[in-house]
Amino acid sequence: MKEVKINSVTFKAGDNNLQFWEKVNSNTWEIDTFRIFDRFADSETVYFDIGAWIGPTVMYAAQRARRAFAFEPDPVAFGILKENLNLNGDSAWAGRITLYNKAVSAADGYINIGSKSGGGDSLSSSLFADDGTSWKVESVSVPAIISENKLEASRMLFKIDIEGGEYELIPALNETFSKHDSVLFLSFHPGNLFAALKGKNNSFLNRLSCWRKVIMTHCRITGALPYKHRYLQSGRTLTRLSMLYYTFRLRSFSIVASNEKW
Numbered sequence: 001m002k003e004v005k006i007n008s009v010t011f012k013a014g015d016n017n018l019q020f021w022e023k024v025n026s027n028t029w030e031i032d033t034f035r036i037f038d039r040f041a042d043s044e045t046v047y048f049d050i051g052a053w054i055g056p057t058v059m060y061a062a063q064r065a066r067r068a069f070a071f072e073p074d075p076v077a078f079g080i081l082k083e084n085l086n087l088n089g090d091s092a093w094a095g096r097i098t099l100y101n102k103a104v105s106a107a108d109g110y111i112n113i114g115s116k117s118g119g120g121d122s123l124s125s126s127l128f129a130d131d132g133t134s135w136k137v138e139s140v141s142v143p144a145i146i147s148e149n150k151l152e153a154s155r156m157l158f159k160i161d162i163e164g165g166e167y168e169l170i171p172a173l174n175e176t177f178s179k180h181d182s183v184l185f186l187s188f189h190p191g192n193l194f195a196a197l198k199g200k201n202n203s204f205l206n207r208l209s210c211w212r213k214v215i216m217t218h219c220r221i222t223g224a225l226p227y228k229h230r231y232l233q234s235g236r237t238l239t240r241l242s243m244l245y246y247t248f249r250l251r252s253f254s255i256v257a258s259n260e261k262w
Contacts, residue, residue: 001087004056006034011059012087016080024056032233033185036256037061037157040183046154048142050104050169051161051187054080063093065157069145073103073113073137074124103165105139106172112136113165125163125189127196142176156182161254164192170221177257178226184257185233190214191250211248218247227257235262 002013002021013021023029037057041047041064049058052070054077062068072078078101088094103111103126113135114128115121128134146152158177160166166186177184197210222230222243230238233254246253256262 004059006056006060007038009034009060009063011063011091012084013055014080014083014087016083017054020054029056032235033057033254034060035235036185036233037064039262040157040185040256040258041065044155046151046156048145048156048158050159051163052081052099053077055084057159058097059084059088061157061159062097065096066154067149067151068097069100069149070097071100071102071104071140073101073135073139074115075101075135075137077121077124100140101137103137103139104142104160104162104169106169107139107141108144109139110136111139123163125165125192126168127164127192142173146176146180152180154180156180157185158182159185161187164189164196167193167217167221171224174224174226181259183260184225184227185254186257187252187254188218188246189252190218190247191252193217194250214250215244215247218243222255222257225257228259229257229261231256231258231262 002018004011004013004021004024006024037060041061043066045065047061047065047068049068049070052058052072058068058070072081082099085094085097085099103113105111111126113124113126115124115133116128166188194210194214197213198207232238232242238255
């Protein structure tokens with residue numbers, strides 16, 4: 001068992017992924033992510049962790065939020081997530097977390113996800129459904145979770161990091177975002193989208209066409225978000241130039257969208 005400390009927050013983690021937890025303890029893993037939780041999560045916030053992996057973000061944010069809902073469809077990662085949460089069962093904040101071994105999609109049902117490894121590595125995605133390791137998983141919609149738990153009047157923070165599944169999910173959630181007092185912390189994965197569009201056709205013209213589609217997709221999705229302000233994960237304002245920089249280089253990047261200034 002590992003004692004993990006991030007800023008003033010502590011929790012326990014199992015013996016899986018010890019090298020990762022050492023990185024977290026040394027403050028070299030996604031420092032800006034925890035700054036975002038410190039800024040936008042408080043005792044009135046309901047936190048949605050969509051793509052919770054093995055729990056670093058939900059076990060941190062739940063200690064600041066009123067309630068937390070964590071979704072992880074990868075069965076390998078979910079098993080570790082559940083084990084890690086059980087290790088903290090004597091903590092009051094652990095009782096605020098509801099776990100779902102489900103994907104989040106536009107509607108309740110089932111979707112296929114895949115992994116380029118054997119699973120559990122935080123890289124599973126609906127874009128990889130045809131890869132060697134894949135699963136058919138139950139899916140649930142965010143409006144259904146909000147309704148079932150009577151959260152309509154709550155302030156919400158959505159963290160979405162689903163390795164490319166965001167390109168289909170986010171447009172379906174825009175109505176939900178606009179209806180509620182919410183903040184969105186979203187990770188984009190242009191490299192995964194590019195690979196899915198390109199397939200096995202490596203010709204120059206096809207690659208150029210796919211680059212164009214990836215750039216247009218990012219412009220369309222960010223432009224349609226129903227928020228007044230958009231920031232990079234670092235806190236700097238998201239500009240068209242900065243978005244094009246990450247997208248053209250096919251580098252993953254995260255943004256924060258909010259109706260209040262950071």
